[in-house]
Amino acid sequence: MADRKPIESTSTAQDPLKQKGLSVTGSRRKILQLFMQQKGALSHRDIEKKAGAVFDRVTIYRTLQTFLDKGIIHAIPSAGNAVRYALCQGQCGPGHHDHQHIHFICSRCKHTFCLDHSVTPDLHLPKGYQAQDIDVLVKGVCQQCSTTSK
Amino acid sequence: MADRKPIESTSTAQDPLKQKGLSVTGSRRKILQLFMQQKGALSHRDIEKKAGAVFDRVTIYRTLQTFLDKGIIHAIPSAGNAVRYALCQGQCGPGHHDHQHIHFICSRCKHTFCLDHSVTPDLHLPKGYQAQDIDVLVKGVCQQCSTTSK
DNA sequence: GTAACTGCAAAATATTTGCATCCTT
DNA sequence: AAGGATGCAAATATTTTGCAGTTAC
Numbered sequence: 005m006a007d008r009k010p011i012e013s014t015s016t017a018q019d020p021l022k023q024k025g026l027s028v029t030g031s032r033r034k035i036l037q038l039f040m041q042q043k044g045a046l047s048h049r050d051i052e053k054k055a056g057a058v059f060d061r062v063t064i065y066r067t068l069q070t071f072l073d074k075g076i077i078h079a080i081p082s083a084g085n086a087v088r089y090a091l092c093q094g095q096c097g098p099g100h101h102d103h104q105h106i107h108f109i110c111s112r113c114k115h116t117f118c119l120d121h122s123v124t125p126d127l128h129l130p131k132g133y134q135a136q137d138i139d140v141l142v143k144g145v146c147q148q149c150s151t152t153s154k
Numbered sequence: 155m156a157d158r159k160p161i162e163s164t165s166t167a168q169d170p171l172k173q174k175g176l177s178v179t180g181s182r183r184k185i186l187q188l189f190m191q192q193k194g195a196l197s198h199r200d201i202e203k204k205a206g207a208v209f210d211r212v213t214i215y216r217t218l219q220t221f222l223d224k225g226i227i228h229a230i231p232s233a234g235n236a237v238r239y240a241l242c243q244g245q246c247g248p249g250h251h252d253h254q255h256i257h258f259i260c261s262r263c264k265h266t267f268c269l270d271h272s273v274t275p276d277l278h279l280p281k282g283y284q285a286q287d288i289d290v291l292v293k294g295v296c297q298q299c300s301t302t303s304k
Numbered sequence: 305g306t307a308a309c310t311g312c313a314a315a316a317t318a319t320t321t322g323c324a325t326c327c328t329t
Numbered sequence: 330a331a332g333g334a335t336g337c338a339a340a341t342a343t344t345t346t347g348c349a350g351t352t353a354c
Contacts, residue, residue: 027353029309048343060311065344067309081231081291085319085343108283121278127290128271132297133258140277141231141289147282177328179334198318210336215319217334235318235344309352318343327334 024074024097031059035067036076045080045088045107045116074098080107080116081139088116107139110146117146174224174248181209185217186226195230195238195257195266224248230257230266231289238266257289260296267296 020036021028038054039046046054051064068089071077075096077089094102106119127135170186171178188204189196196204201214218239221227225246227239244252256269277285 027308029353031310061343062312062345063310070309079233081233083229083231083237083289085235085237087233087235106277106279108279111286119280119283121280126276127256127292129256129258129292129294130269130271130297132300133269133292133294134300135292135294136261137293139233139291139293141291142277142279142283142285143287143289144279144283144285147280150282150284177333179328181335211318212320212337213335220334305354307352307354309350311350312348314346316343316345318341320341321339323337325334325336327332329330329332 020076024076026070026074031063032067032070034058035064035071039077039089039091043117045090045118047086047088049086050088075101078103080118081141090116090118093118093120103139107141108146109141109143110149111143112145112149115146170226174226176220176224181213182217182220184208185214185221189227189239189241193267195240195268197236197238199236200238225250228253230268231291240266240268243268243270253289257291258296259291259293260299261293262295262299265296 019028021032026032034055035051038051048064048068051068052061055064068077072079072089075092075098078092078096078101080088080090082088092101092103093105096102103118106121108117108119109115110117127138129135169178171182176182184205185201188201198214198218201218202211205214218227222229222239225242225248228242228246230238230240232238242253243255246252253268256271258267258269259265260267277288279285
């Protein structure tokens with residue numbers, strides 16, 4: 005505690021935490037960092053592993069929930085029981101999430117990516133059905149894995 | 155047991171259980187029936203509620219897994235921790251699932267439906283990404299709810 | 305200083321596994 | 330009769346909740 009370095013390296017405008025009115029704490033900073041480094045999606049378990057035993061499991065649950073609420077991250081649906089989370093890109097905020105990108109799940113490396121391509125599939129819904137939100141999940145082989153010979 | 159009625163009302167060809175080479179048991183028949191009646195998706199919990207305390211929770215887990223393996227039902231991704239299952243329509247079998255329909259989640263009644271509309275959204279994936287399977291999740295208001303005034 | 309965040313303990317849920325028994329074929 | 334399915338018990342794993350101590354602002 006003697007020589008702590010100033011963690012105020014980012015201005016309020018740049019810091020998602022401050023932008024959203026959250027107090028800046030060690031765990032939030034760290035978890036946010038993991039998401040930014042990764043540029044991919046992370047499950048609760050992934051975070052637990054990557055963060056080591058630094059935080060309590062409970063803190064991760066609460067932090068993820070807070071980030072979801074504030075529109076800092078979004079949840080990516082999964083057919084198994086391993087929901088993943090990734091940083092929001094657009095102007096998401098408390099209550100509203102607005103994403104128009106594909107979620108790509110690599111069947112080889114198992115990573116999940118957000119592909120920034122506006123997709124508005126030609127939906128022909130039956131009469132009476134009104135679409136509010138669309139999420140496209142694509143399973144396949146990612147760039148990294150398709151170039152790797154293995 | 156004295157006067158049991160013949161449950162062999164369906165021929166082998168029509169019975170999904172027999173088709174897939176599964177023994178026909180009470181729980182499988184019942185769970186399959188729930189899916190057929192419902193014509194919507196069911197979560198593990200839904201089944202537990204609808205079936206009452208007739209079966210053990212474990213039997214439901216195992217039955218769902220068996221049905222998934224055999225291609226009788228498919229799992230529908232979810233952003234929460236409530237994966238749902240629905241009957242397969244096409245020629246799904248052990249190992250391969252092939253669905254080209256939209257999964258519609260009603261934000262009002264919370265039901266999930268499979269809409270049989272071939273959708274092959276115009277995917278423009280970045281170079282190197284190869285799609286194998288596509289799942290389109292649409293959130294909105296279903297027919298039933300949109301006509302109901304509530 | 306105060307409100308909010310975190311860690312710890314514990315409760316509540318959910319899922320998996322082993323084994324003896326029962327049922328389907 | 331034999332293999333497979335089910336029920337029960339119990340081991341694991343996951344998620345939620347309460348509360349007291351700590352930290353950010």
